[in-house]
Amino acid sequence: MKAGDIEQLQGSYVWPQTLRRPKLPPKLVYFDLNHWISLAKALARHRDGQRHEESLAACMRAVDEGSVVFPISDTIYFEISKIAQYRQRRDLREVIEKVSRYMVVTSRSVISTHEIEALLDRLVGPNPQPINTMDYLDWGVARAFGMVGGFKIKSADGRDVTEHVRASHRDGPEAFDLALAKGELELNRKTLEGPSPDEEPEMRRLGWSPISAFEVAELRAQQEIDQVARFDDDPQWRRGRIRDVVAAREVLIEINEALHRGLSERSTTLEAVFPRPEDVRRALNSMPSFDVAVTIKSAYHRDIGHRWTTNDIADIDALGSTLPYCDIVLTDRAAASAVKRTKLVDRLDTVVLSRTSDVVDYLSA
Numbered sequence: 001m002k003a004g005d006i007e008q009l010q011g012s013y014v015w016p017q018t019l020r021r022p023k024l025p026p027k028l029v030y031f032d033l034n035h036w037i038s039l040a041k042a043l044a045r046h047r048d049g050q051r052h053e054e055s056l057a058a059c060m061r062a063v064d065e066g067s068v069v070f071p072i073s074d075t076i077y078f079e080i081s082k083i084a085q086y087r088q089r090r091d092l093r094e095v096i097e098k099v100s101r102y103m104v105v106t107s108r109s110v111i112s113t114h115e116i117e118a119l120l121d122r123l124v125g126p127n128p129q130p131i132n133t134m135d136y137l138d139w140g141v142a143r144a145f146g147m148v149g150g151f152k153i154k155s156a157d158g159r160d161v162t163e164h165v166r167a168s169h170r171d172g173p174e175a176f177d178l179a180l181a182k183g184e185l186e187l188n189r190k191t192l193e194g195p196s197p198d199e200e201p202e203m204r205r206l207g208w209s210p211i212s213a214f215e216v217a218e219l220r221a222q223q224e225i226d227q228v229a230r231f232d233d234d235p236q237w238r239r240g241r242i243r244d245v246v247a248a249r250e251v252l253i254e255i256n257e258a259l260h261r262g263l264s265e266r267s268t269t270l271e272a273v274f275p276r277p278e279d280v281r282r283a284l285n286s287m288p289s290f291d292v293a294v295t296i297k298s299a300y301h302r303d304i305g306h307r308w309t310t311n312d313i314a315d316i317d318a319l320g321s322t323l324p325y326c327d328i329v330l331t332d333r334a335a336a337s338a339v340k341r342t343k344l345v346d347r348l349d350t351v352v353l354s355r356t357s358d359v360v361d362y363l364s365a
Contacts, residue, residue: 013324013347014286016118018133019111021325026069028137028326029359030105032318033079035330036072038356040088040095051357058360059099068363071103071137071326072096074144075318077191078217081210086196093193102188104144106136108289108321113258115287120262123273123283127265136325140184141191151180217310223253224297224308231301243298247284250294288324292316292344299338324348328362330355 022028031039041049042056062068076096083089096102117131135143142149153162169176194210195203227249231237237245251259263269274280285291293316300306315335322329323339328351331339336354339345345352353359 012286013288013291014115014119014122015288016111016114018117018131019106019114019136019325020133021136022069024327025067027067027328027363028105029068029070029328029363030073030318030322030326030330031070031356032315032331032335033076034332035356036076036092036096039099040091043095043098044091055356055360056095056099058363062363063099063101069103069137070100071105072100072144073105073318073321074107075314075321077141077144078214079314080192081194082214086194086200089193093189096192097189102140102185104138104140105321105325106134106138106143107146108293108317109254109258110134110146111136111289111321111325112255112287115289116255116258116262119283119287120266120273124263124266124268127262129265141188149184151183214310217313220253220313221308221310223249224301224312227301228306228308232304238302238304242301243294244281246298246301247281247290247294250290250297251284254293255290288348289320291347292323292339293320295342295344296335296338299342323350323352326350328353328359330359 038049038052039056039059042052043049059068059070063070080089080092083092114131114134117127121127138144140149151162152160153165155161166173166176194200195208200208227245231242231245260270263273270280274283285294296316296319300308300312311332315331319329319331319335319339323344330353333354336352339352344350351362353362
């Protein structure tokens with residue numbers, strides 16, 4: 001490790017070169033679920049959607065012009081899956097298809113791994129097993145969850161015979177490509193809108209459960225509620241090093257596996273790379289998505305009146321993966337207030353809005 005490398009991280013971010021971000025234009029504009037609901041109401045001509053019709057029209061113009069991309073994240077898939085009414089899920093799918101066109105950002109866990117690798121590359125040296133370069137912005141549900149995606153045709157013994165089947169398709173390779181494209185589009189549609197009322201009984205019989213991901217979010221929210229109780233038992237933490245506690249928990253709960261894998265592959269340890277506590281603190285804060293999550297969680301824990309919910313977990317996951325890498329982020333008022341109050345918006349130079357109508361002026365700027 002070069003002397004002074006850790007000190008140089010103070011107040012700066014280490015951006016992963018292995019996570020390719022698109023060059024401007026287009027702008028990347030991220031909407032949380034509440035804003036997609038507003039646009040869905042406008043598209044469906046719902047009476048509550050009239051005030052959002054101008055925003056919807058502006059978004060669709062920007063997409064047609066190619067000046068803006070409105071990606072969704074794994075958080076959006078998760079939150080829509082919790083909606084009980086099929087019609088509401090279908091309306092959301094329709095507006096997301098028109099505006100996002102199923103463009104997605106990769107998951108926060110994938111982003112964290114790339115940030116960790118970039119940090120260790122700088123402080124320790126290249127990984128003998130370097131991480132694959134990938135796009136931050138991509139297409140389709142699989143990429144939102146950090147998977148390769150795409151349909152493959154396998155033989156009985158497990159060999160990939162996609163190219164052979166494509167070449168020998170009776171209507172030609174183009175017809176084969178079109179069939180696969182239609183299949184992938186339908187997969188994205190059904191993943192968002194879920195089964196119809198007629199389809200749901202059979203889907204449940206086959207093991208479909210929309211609440212499994214929700215149960216994980218409830219567990220993560222409960223972990224934060226348990227931490228509130230610990231802070232209540234010793235209130236001095238809220239006046240002092242609350243961020244250190246939150247950061248330590250973030251390492252343990254969210255990034256521990258990827259961090260130790262990266263260290264192990266470089267034949268070193270956490271203690272060897274970061275001999276002093278302040279070294280760890282400075283290094284971890286240089287990872288953009290980690291800084292976002294820890295900063296917001298610390299702000300919420302400092303507020304003794306804050307009541308943790310699964311929505312908080314979803315918001316923080318989404319902001320961790322979008323606030324550092326998108327140009328404009330629309331989130332709810334509480335989250336927008338937190339990122340502005342803590343100066344995250346200044347550190348990341350990201351526009352953060354909380355009203356759907358506010359985006360119109362920024363789309364053409």
